[in-house]
Amino acid sequence: MKALLTSFDLLLIAAAFLIMAVGLARRWSLWRTKKPAGISGDWQGLKTSLLLHRDILRRPSVGGAHLAAFWGVLIPLIVIILAQFGFIIPQAPAKLLHLIQDLAGIALLTGTLFLLFRRLGSTDAEGPTRTMVPMVLLLVILVSGFMAEGSRLSILRADGFPWPSPLGWFFSLISPTSPVFMQMMIRLHFFAVLALFAAIPFTFMRHAAASPLNVFYRKQGARAALTLPSIESGEIGAKTVEDLSWKQMLDAEACVACGRCDENCPAAISGKPLSPRKIIRNIREQMETVTADQKRLSNKLGNVPEPPLLENAITADEMWACTSCMACVEHCPVFIEPLDKIIDMRRYQVMGEARLPAEARPMIRDLDLYGDVQGKGVAHRTDWAINREVSQISRTPTQSGSDVDTLLWVGCSGAFHPRNQETSRAMVKILKAAGIRFAILGKEEVCCGDPARRLGDEILFRKLARANIDRLNHYQVKKIVTLCPHCLNTLKNDYPDLGCKMEVIHATELVMTLIRDKRIALKYPVADKMAIHDACYLGRYNQVYQPPRDICRAVPGTRLKETARNRDNGFCCGGGGGRMWLHENIGQNINVVRAEEMAKTDVDLIGTACPYCLVMLDDGVKSLELEKTPKVADIIDIVADSLG
Amino acid sequence: MKIIVCAKQIRHTYARTGTSPESHYIRPEDGVYRVNPHDEAALELALRLKDEYENTTVVLLTLGPMIAEEEIRRCMATGADDLYQINVTGHPPYAADPLDQPDPWVKSDLMARAVKDLKGDLVLCGKASLDKGSGQMGALLAHRLDLPFVSAITDLTITDLSMDKSGGTLRVQRSAGRGVREIIECRLPAVFSVDLGRDLRLPKFAKRQWAEAYAPRQLDYGADVDAPKMVCAHRFQPRPRPKIVPAPDSRLQAYERIMQLLAGSKVEKKGEMLTGSPESQVDGIIAFLRANDFLVSTNADP
Numbered sequence: 001m002k003a004l005l006t007s008f009d010l011l012l013i014a015a016a017f018l019i020m021a022v023g024l025a026r027r028w029s030l031w032r033t034k035k036p037a038g039i040s041g042d043w044q045g046l047k048t049s050l051l052l053h054r055d056i057l058r059r060p061s062v063g064g065a066h067l068a069a070f071w072g073v074l075i076p077l078i079v080i081i082l083a084q085f086g087f088i089i090p091q092a093p094a095k096l097l098h099l100i101q102d103l104a105g106i107a108l109l110t111g112t113l114f115l116l117f118r119r120l121g122s123t124d125a126e127g128p129t130r131t132m133v134p135m136v137l138l139l140v141i142l143v144s145g146f147m148a149e150g151s152r153l154s155i156l157r158a159d160g161f162p163w164p165s166p167l168g169w170f171f172s173l174i175s176p177t178s179p180v181f182m183q184m185m186i187r188l189h190f191f192a193v194l195a196l197f198a199a200i201p202f203t204f205m206r207h208a209a210a211s212p213l214n215v216f217y218r219k220q221g222a223r224a225a226l227t228l229p230s231i232e233s234g235e236i237g238a239k240t241v242e243d244l245s246w247k248q249m250l251d252a253e254a255c256v257a258c259g260r261c262d263e264n265c266p267a268a269i270s271g272k273p274l275s276p277r278k279i280i281r282n283i284r285e286q287m288e289t290v291t292a293d294q295k296r297l298s299n300k301l302g303n304v305p306e307p308p309l310l311e312n313a314i315t316a317d318e319m320w321a322c323t324s325c326m327a328c329v330e331h332c333p334v335f336i337e338p339l340d341k342i343i344d345m346r347r348y349q350v351m352g353e354a355r356l357p358a359e360a361r362p363m364i365r366d367l368d369l370y371g372d373v374q375g376k377g378v379a380h381r382t383d384w385a386i387n388r389e390v391s392q393i394s395r396t397p398t399q400s401g402s403d404v405d406t407l408l409w410v411g412c413s414g415a416f417h418p419r420n421q422e423t424s425r426a427m428v429k430i431l432k433a434a435g436i437r438f439a440i441l442g443k444e445e446v447c448c449g450d451p452a453r454r455l456g457d458e459i460l461f462r463k464l465a466r467a468n469i470d471r472l473n474h475y476q477v478k479k480i481v482t483l484c485p486h487c488l489n490t491l492k493n494d495y496p497d498l499g500c501k502m503e504v505i506h507a508t509e510l511v512m513t514l515i516r517d518k519r520i521a522l523k524y525p526v527a528d529k530m531a532i533h534d535a536c537y538l539g540r541y542n543q544v545y546q547p548p549r550d551i552c553r554a555v556p557g558t559r560l561k562e563t564a565r566n567r568d569n570g571f572c573c574g575g576g577g578g579r580m581w582l583h584e585n586i587g588q589n590i591n592v593v594r595a596e597e598m599a600k601t602d603v604d605l606i607g608t609a610c611p612y613c614l615v616m617l618d619d620g621v622k623s624l625e626l627e628k629t630p631k632v633a634d635i636i637d638i639v640a641d642s643l644g
Numbered sequence: 645m646k647i648i649v650c651a652k653q654i655r656h657t658y659a660r661t662g663t664s665p666e667s668h669y670i671r672p673e674d675g676v677y678r679v680n681p682h683d684e685a686a687l688e689l690a691l692r693l694k695d696e697y698e699n700t701t702v703v704l705l706t707l708g709p710m711i712a713e714e715e716i717r718r719c720m721a722t723g724a725d726d727l728y729q730i731n732v733t734g735h736p737p738y739a740a741d742p743l744d745q746p747d748p749w750v751k752s753d754l755m756a757r758a759v760k761d762l763k764g765d766l767v768l769c770g771k772a773s774l775d776k777g778s779g780q781m782g783a784l785l786a787h788r789l790d791l792p793f794v795s796a797i798t799d800l801t802i803t804d805l806s807m808d809k810s811g812g813t814l815r816v817q818r819s820a821g822r823g824v825r826e827i828i829e830c831r832l833p834a835v836f837s838v839d840l841g842r843d844l845r846l847p848k849f850a851k852r853q854w855a856e857a858y859a860p861r862q863l864d865y866g867a868d869v870d871a872p873k874m875v876c877a878h879r880f881q882p883r884p885r886p887k888i889v890p891a892p893d894s895r896l897q898a899y900e901r902i903m904q905l906l907a908g909s910k911v912e913k914k915g916e917m918l919t920g921s922p923e924s925q926v927d928g929i930i931a932f933l934r935a936n937d938f939l940v941s942t943n944a945d946p
Binding site: 231234236350351352353354356361362364365369370377378379380384386387388421425429443459644 | 658659661671673674676678843845846847848849850852889890892893895904
């Protein structure tokens with residue numbers, strides 16, 4: 001450590017870093033040319049997610065090992081680099097530094113051994129198990145380093161136990177007292193470190209470069225918002241990897257195939273061919289092909305082959321199995337988003353190739369012609385409100401609608417589905433009981449466009465969204481409360497890109513404030529034991545976890561039970577992402593998987609806040625044919641029942 | 645081979661939520677403008693032939709104003725090659741018809757001329773339209789062109805495409821009702837009317853952009869057309885369907901609940917309350933009956 005570097009060593013270091021830099025530059029040429037300049041990154045995210053490993057530590061054991069390995073590399077590296085400058089530091093701090101160095105080494109050794117044995121014992125063919133080289137390299141670095149330290153100690157023959165290097169002392173017992181051996185070990189250590197750095201672009205270890213970069217450039221703004229392609233200029237989704245954005249390509253580079261996405265993906269769990277990890281791997285492989293082709297072109301003239309189609313690697317069954325529940329995005333420790341790639345591929349399939357699954361076509365046609373998913377037409381959009389004196393915003397005294405505090409966005413389910421019509425009426429009852437001045441758009445409302453957008457029909461989504469935005473702007477709506485989490489997400493996260501920004505909240509959020517402000521009082525018990533099913537579009541998409549729970553706690557005599565998977569771990573009902581309209585031919589039905597889990601919690605009532613979840617779970621629990629089938633109800637219905 | 649698909653642009657009224665008898669209880673938002681679904685099915689059959697055989701062109705033929713322009717452009721985007729619009733602006737107004745449409749005889753005259761001009765080998769049209777439903781176009785076209793006619797076909801395959809003097813042969817499947825199917829062999833040229841069954845495909849983006857910019861070609865046969873042979877004297881709308889009235893609020897008194905239920909069921913009867921003296925009310929009733937042609941007898945003294 002004390003030996004200053006010779007110029008030959010400096011040359012070696014320069015060579016290693018040159019290899020690393022050139023390797024990365026070549027590998028990353030594809031996305032780096034697309035990256036717009038002046039994109040600001042997220043320093044805070046780097047701190048929490050890289051230095052503190054917040055997201056990796058969601059798996060404590062493996063995350064802890066990774067944390068130990070991370071700091072076990074970083075601290076000694078910094079210390080050794082600083083040591084080359086020959087600072088003169090007093091004895092005590094130097095010893096302390098030495099101790100820290102040694103402890104970091106121990107941490108790295110523990111972490112590496114843990115990860116190594118985990119790889120040896122693993123049966124996961126797709127995971128990081130195939131990456132043994134960096135692990136072995138790390139072990140070589142560690143053993144050679146400690147052997148050098150050990151022989152240094154045994155050469156010095158210090159009296160007593162050298163407390164600054166506990167593990168070094170242990171190694172001194174087995175290492176020979178030979179300066180030549182020490183020098184050899186130092187050389188080996190040095191070369192292994194350089195080899196590790198030089199190998200970054202070519203092995204699994206490139207995640208050490210790509211993943212922090214991906215964390216740094218993580219998606220800003222609403223996580224749930226989908227990108228808004230400029231259709232006019234021909235952006236109709238991803239046909240090949242070249243249609244992906246630079247960030248999507250960086251995502252693919254940053255993946256270490258840890259498999260947390262797969263373990264949480266409802267499609268993968270229920271036996272569908274979809275694996276978010278495989279999608280990312282396919283994209284990375286195709287990126288490698290394209291980069292190789294470009295390299296070949298720059299070397300010798302010739303025709304660059306067309307980039308391979310994404311659908312060659314990713315089948316239709318995979319891309320249409322996604323329920324867009326966002327579990328993969330939630331659980332990725334380095335913020336990779338398989339979801340937006342799936343949506344981009346769907347966009348190309350639907351808009352570019354007109355390949356929409358046949359089951360969904362009638363729904364898309366109805367949306368196009370009649371403006372709702374059931375094809376009943378705007379003329380019938382207010383049928384649910386017969387007898388209910390619900391004011392329509394066009395008929396309120398002032399044209400600007402300033403008399404109205406809140407616009408109630410009913411949505412297709414609330415307006416047409418017989419069961420959700422009940423929920424709409426329940427909401428009206430609650431709003432009237434609380435004395436809120438509200439109105440509905442009535443026949444001027446059309447579908448928010450969520451089903452079309454998640455199925456990839458961006459053109460249809462634009463058409464519907466423009467119609468709605470035109471009306472909302474016309475009445476200068478300030479605040480919207482929606483009954484359906486899908487409408488909530490679309491209005492809140494998707495419409496701002498189209499120039500419509502306003503406060504959008506979900507009915508449960510509003511009801512929660514009404515209960516807290518004592519504007520409504522829940523009087524009557526509804527059920528003894530109930531559980532909450534977290535709707536993906538409410539929870540993971542919009543972080544509304546607490547209001548449904550608080551509401552249910554406010555219902556007298558109700559004991560709230562949590563299911564095994566809840567909140568951000570919540571399991572999808574299988575109805576999102578347009579899956580509501582698609583057949584589920586492969587594997588188990590997702591709604592049955594979820595219903596089984598909910599039924600195991602032993603509850604009388606399952607509360608949810610999403611019309612899709614309501615239908616899916618109700619079907620699910622009924623198909624279980626239990627002796628005592630739990631009821632499934634919308635939380636708004638529960639509140640209205642409890643009001644009396 | 646040139647396939648001509650006749651596409652009618654219609655206003656499809658799917659609801660009657662209005663209150664005024666003059667408009668037959670129909671509000672503007674109660675209908676959508678679209679291309680007749682049977683014609684869309686015909687287009688799909690034509691496109692399937694085009695997929696299979698090269699040198700096949702599919703031409704859309706529409707008559708009258710472009711009331712469903714977006715939808716007909718969508719039809720273009722699914723794969724048709726051309727769109728011909730027969731202009732009827734110079735014609736005497738068809739005010740006698742409740743929907744301002746020419747009668748089938750006039751229409752078939754215009755369409756037959758267009759088919760002759762365009763030299764179509766195969767003419768496909770919808771079995772019937774959603775707005776009129778007379779189902780005469782195919783038969784009348786075949787009559788005027790002196791071609792074989794098969795009605796209500798659901799599938800279409802070519803068995804021989806040697807387009808020589810004898811013409812090619814086609815094999816069509818038609819639904820004979822009650823689930824009975826017939827396979828019919830037929831020579832080209834021919835006229836077929838198509839039943840629902842094959843849903844029109846989705847448009848692809850590239851073609852969609854082309855269709856957005858496409859300028860329909862005009863056909864104008866002036867005012868020199870056959871005289872109408874029949875006229876539609878009355879067009880009655882059915883009584884609005886009874887609606888499901890949601891259960892009244894359970895907190896209300898029984899009396900009020902019953903009143904709400906009655907009010908709910910009465911919503912569709914859309915009555916007009918007459919006020920004033922008994923005499924003026926009677927006048928009002930008679931005026932109403934007369935205005936709506938319930939009262940045609942001249943015996944009642946006005």
